[in-house]
Amino acid sequence: MPHDTSKLQPATQCIHAGYDPREHHHAANPPIYLTSTFEFDTAQACAKAFAGVPEPCQTHIYSRLTNPTNEILESRLAQIEKAEAAVSFSSGMGAISSVFWTFLKAGDVLISSNRVYGCTYALLAHQLTKFAIKVEFVDFTDIQKVKEVCNKYKEVAILYTESIQNPTNDVVDLEELAKIAHSHKAKFIVDNTFASPLGCNPLQFGADIVVHSATKYLIGGICTAGCAMGSAADMTMVRFIGLKDCTGAVLDAAMAFAMIQGLETLDLRVRCMSQNAAKLAEFLEKHPAVEKVVSTGLPSHPQAELVKKYIKIPNGLFSCYLKGGYDQCCTMMNKFQLALRAVSLGKTHTLVNHPASMTHSTYSVEEKLKYGIADNMIRISAGCEDIIDIINDFKQALE
Ligand SMILES: Cc1ncc(COP(=O)(O)O)c(C=O)c1O
Known part of the structure; x- marks a missing residue:
């Protein structure tokens, strides 16, 4: 079994990435760590973990932050979406809202495609606006229109779209949208659920963060799940702000295991x-x-x-x-x-x-x-x- 799976084909990564049986009693399937909390050897080791500089063998504190089963899943997800890091969630909406809560503050402007999943639309149009966040909806298949709307603002915090839009199946020009986002210092966030990581990798075309309703292709509909992928720095923020403090939308380790199993047949x-x-x-x-x-x-x-x-x-x-x-x-x-x-x-x-x-x-x-x-x-x-x-x-x- 190869350890460096980064050069393998996506279908192979879906089966092998993030897990080495030799580190787990040669078990072909990864273990499920069903625990909420983790014990420390000493009070000093506790303090170090809380200060963000844990002892190498004492990295886990509490399963709302990290869990070893979820870690296996997250490194596999990161690899197939060609990201540095990933965070798993209990639903796609958990991932989307955690990312928004991490990077938005009162007074920010978010510009979104006008065709997005219905509950994402409700979050953007009716909930974020309660917190003094300005949300504008534009037809993202019209690049000129997106530019015009962005140019109305001195700063834009987030440009948000789906790579293939729900429900119309329009495809957006990711590279052009990334250029617009970055010229306004905005984060370009793409929901890649409809395409799946095997169908499209928006990070390769300039997206900063990708989110998925993992409920869909990734886990195959057996339960709800979500994930976000991007740079290690962004994912640390999403984990320790959005997930830990804002939404708590953590994926249970048993369901992380289910998704690892689901990923094995993703390509098929x-x-x-x-x-x-x-x-x-x-x-x-x-x-x-x-x-x-x-x-x-x-x-x-x-x-x-x-x-x-x-x-x-x-x-x-x-x-x-x-x-x-x-x-x-x-x-x-x-x-x-x-x-x-x-x-x-x-x-x-x-x-x-x-x-x-x-x-x-x-x-x-x-x-x-x-x-x-x-x-x-x-x-x-x-x-x-x-x-x-x-x-x-x-x-x-x-x-
Ligand atoms: C494109 C898209 N994004 C996000 C979601 C929300 O995901 P979940 O139902 O896992 O919360 C959905 C759900 O259908 C979706 O279709």
Whole structure:
């Protein structure tokens, strides 16, 4: 088993990075440290750990800060997202809010893409604003507009986007956005959930911090989880300010173990979902009941050039616009026999969601209209079932 896994392929890193069985009684799977607290040899060793200069064998204090199982997971996550360091969380929202609380203060300006996950939108639009943080929403597929809005302010604290936007599946120009962020001394924070670390690595294109709802591809939907990745300095701040003091959204060691297991099959699942999504999207694009499909797996994607540049594996999720509106979506959704009517993505089951009335119901009717969260749009997360069965289910649902 190689120790330096940094030069290996991502699929191999997903299985080997961060763990050496020889350091753990040759156990093929890592141990689960189910403990809240850690004992110190001496009172002086306690003081040293609290002062941030622990004895090498006494680095853990309390599991809300660090835990050995989570550490294995975090070094694996950092490697696959090509980051110096990672912090694990109990949910994607735990990761996102911890990062925001770490780097924002009253009076700051945060500029966000206007199409983001519904609860991220609620946090930005309705919660952070309670703390005198100015939040502006812009169409991040329009670089000129982003520049114009940033130029209104002397300083911008954070530029925030999703690499592939929820729920419309637009792809943003990460390099251009990073340039804008850095010319305003802002941190460029990217939610990379839709792409997965195997599909895109925003840190390589200038992002400062990447966050994930690890609930999705990374852990495969068995529980909620999250992570943030970036420089070691930023992740230390996120851990000791955002996680330790602000949110406490710590990932339980048992669930850290579950994610380590999940990562072992990440490459297989991501590729299977990607292929199934592309085939299903192709079928739906030609169907007479469908107005249009937006999928990174189809040549018709509106930002095909950006897909080519940034997306290594098309994501397993796409948006499908039916001819008609909400009623047609309901009729179709109620007929599924295999696909689950459920939020989320990256699960082995195919999932079907109506964003306007489900994940994105946090947007007002006017905002949905303005930002393109259409009533006739269904968001489809292809699972790992046989594509013949998936397509047959959609065929009968559209009859
Ligand atoms: C893009 C994106 N970011 C963040 C989240 C929030 O993650 P979690 O549900 O794990 O808190 C979600 C959830 O669906 C999401 O789709």
